[in-house]
Amino acid sequence: SQKIEQNSEALNIQEGKTATLTCNYTNYSPAYLQWYRQDPGRGPVFLLLIRENEKEKRKERLKVTFDTTLKQSLFHITASQPADSATYLCALVGNQGGKLIFGQGTELSVKP
Amino acid sequence: DAGVIQSPRHEVTEMGQEVTLRCKPISGHNSLFWYRQTMMRGLELLIYFNNNVPIDDSGMPEDRFSAKMPNASFSTLKIQPSEPRDSAVYFCASGDGTFSYEQYFGPGTRLTVT
Numbered sequence: 001s002q003k004i005e006q007n008s009e010a011l012n013i014q015e016g017k018t019a020t021l022t023c024n025y026t027n028y029s030p031a032y033l034q035w036y037r038q039d040p041g042r043g044p045v046f047l048l049l050i051r052e053n054e055k056e057k058r059k060e061r062l063k064v065t066f067d068t069t070l071k072q073s074l075f076h077i078t079a080s081q082p083a084d085s086a087t088y089l090c091a092l093v094g095n096q097g098g099k100l101i102f103g104q105g106t107e108l109s110v111k112p
Numbered sequence: 113d114a115g116v117i118q119s120p121r122h123e124v125t126e127m128g129q130e131v132t133l134r135c136k137p138i139s140g141h142n143s144l145f146w147y148r149q150t151m152m153r154g155l156e157l158l159i160y161f162n163n164n165v166p167i168d169d170s171g172m173p174e175d176r177f178s179a180k181m182p183n184a185s186f187s188t189l190k191i192q193p194s195e196p197r198d199s200a201v202y203f204c205a206s207g208d209g210t211f212s213y214e215q216y217f218g219p220g221t222r223l224t225v226t
Contacts, residue, residue, distance in 0.1 A: 034214065043116075043203050043217030044155070089155065099168065100145075100215070102155040 002027045006090060006103040013080055014111055021075040021106045023090035028101075030092040033066055033073050038087045038105065047088075048075075080110045116218035118204050124224045130192040133221045136185055137206030145215060146179055146189050147203040155203070161187065194225045 005024045013019050023033070031052050036044035050057045050066045050073070057064045063076040077084050087105040117136040125131055137144050146158040159169040164181045172179070176195070181187040191198055201222050205215040 041219075043205070043220050046214035046216070049214060099157045099160075099171065101157075104154045 002101065004028075004090065004092060004101060004103040006088075007106040008104065010107040010109060012109045012111065015081060017080055019077040019080045019084065019108055019110070021088050021090075021108065023073040023075070023103055025071050025092055028071070028092055029068075032093040033064075034091045034093070034100070035062075035064055035073075035075050036089040036091060036102075038089060044089055077108075080108075082110045082112050085109050116204055116206055116216055118202075118218035118221050120221060121219060122222045122224075124226065125194055126226055127195055128193045129225075130190065131194045131198075131223060131225075133189040133202050133204075133223070135187045135189070135204030135218060137187070137204070138216055139185065141206035141208050141216070142184070143207040143209060143213075143215075144181060144187050145205040145207070146187070147205065147217075148200045149203060149220070150200045158189070191223075194223075196225045199223055199225050 003026045007022055032049055034049045035047045037047055038044040048057055048059055048064045050064050052068055061078045065074045073090055085108055087107045089102050089105040091100050091102045093100055116138055119134045142163050144161040147155050148158055149155045156171055158171045159179045160167050161181045177191055179189045201220045203217050203220045205217040207213050207215045
């Protein structure tokens with residue numbers, strides 16, 4: 001069956017370090033992969049989209065990689081700040097269209 | 113723009129009652145999505161509209177759930193009759209394309225069915 005896995009354990013890092021979050025998938029051939037941020041009590045907020053033919057995408061302090069061979073995406077936040085503390089969700093879109101499937105999310109905590 | 117607007121923000125109801133959740137998408141967006149989020153199952157797509165037409169409702173749990181989009185600026189998700197297992201946060205999202213494009217989420221409605 002199709003499955004998306006994100007680090008289930010919360011990630012705790014020190015301010016200024018790089019946070020790396022992982023999204024693995026099985027039995028998918030996603031045409032696109034998206035990353036969202038969700039703060040407590042709020043809806044997810046779109047951050048980045050990467051296509052299957054793109055290896056890497058950057059936006060300010062954010063970087064996303066997409067390895068279709070490993071079936072994995074990595075999400076990096078460089079020079080992390082306490083304000084980056086939130087839950088980060090990855091979401092996949094199949095190449096036949098269809099649903100946007102979300103992972104369970106990884107909670108990131110950046111300590112000052 | 114005010115973003116996606118949902119009402120009510122919180123709803124507490126008794127089992128068996130009808131619940132109606134409302135959503136106003138961002139003006140100009142032609143896609144609207146209803147999601148449900150729980151700790152156990154995460155964020156799940158319930159139904160998706162494009163140009164006010166339901167495209168994929170395979171995520172709707174059962175016949176107790178129904179959704180409508182009478183015009184481009186309004187959608188409802190109805191649960192009748194409600195059950196305790198329907199307790200969750202329900203999000204509405206809108207977008208200007210298909211699934212492949214970014215979606216803008218509302219603040220959600222926290223539903224508690226006792």
